[in-house]
Amino acid sequence: MVLGVAAMTIGTVFVPLLIVGLIPMLWAAWTFSEFNITVNSSHLEWSFRGGFWHKKVALSEIEQAKPVRNRWWYGWGIHLTPRGWLYNVQGLSAVEVVTKSGHRFRVGTEKPEELAEEIERRRNQLRR
Numbered sequence: 001m002v003l004g005v006a007a008m009t010i011g012t013v014f015v016p017l018l019i020v021g022l023i024p025m026l027w028a029a030w031t032f033s034e035f036n037i038t039v040n041s042s043h044l045e046w047s048f049r050g051g052f053w054h055k056k057v058a059l060s061e062i063e064q065a066k067p068v069r070n071r072w073w074y075g076w077g078i079h080l081t082p083r084g085w086l087y088n089v090q091g092l093s094a095v096e097v098v099t100k101s102g103h104r105f106r107v108g109t110e111k112p113e114e115l116a117e118e119i120e121r122r123r124n125q126l127r128r
């Protein structure tokens with residue numbers, strides 16, 4: 001009987017805790033399942049699903065953009081690596097951006113060569 005009461009008590013406490021813990025995990029899974037990168041005539045912009053963690057940098061501030069391969073242990077999400085901040089949701093491919101002030105960061109993409117070329121093309125248009 002004591003074990004039955006203990007099981008029911010633990011169950012009534014555990015289920016709400018599980019639900020409360022599950023909600024942030026589901027939100028994170030949903031948010032970090034999509035990553036959007038845009039290069040327009042003046043900025044490089046990126047954000048996760050729903051506009052979460054929206055960032056942008058002016059093309060005129062970019063010194064260099066080059067395709068790179070992340071180490072597997074750099075992982076996914078938003079975090080600081082030895083090569084600067086990383087914004088990524090999948091894979092190991094990225095574009096490393098270095099600004100004129102020396103700030104360095106990486107944005108993950110399945111097509112790093114194309115993204116780096118587009119950034120350079122737009123930067124060249126600004127110089128004309």
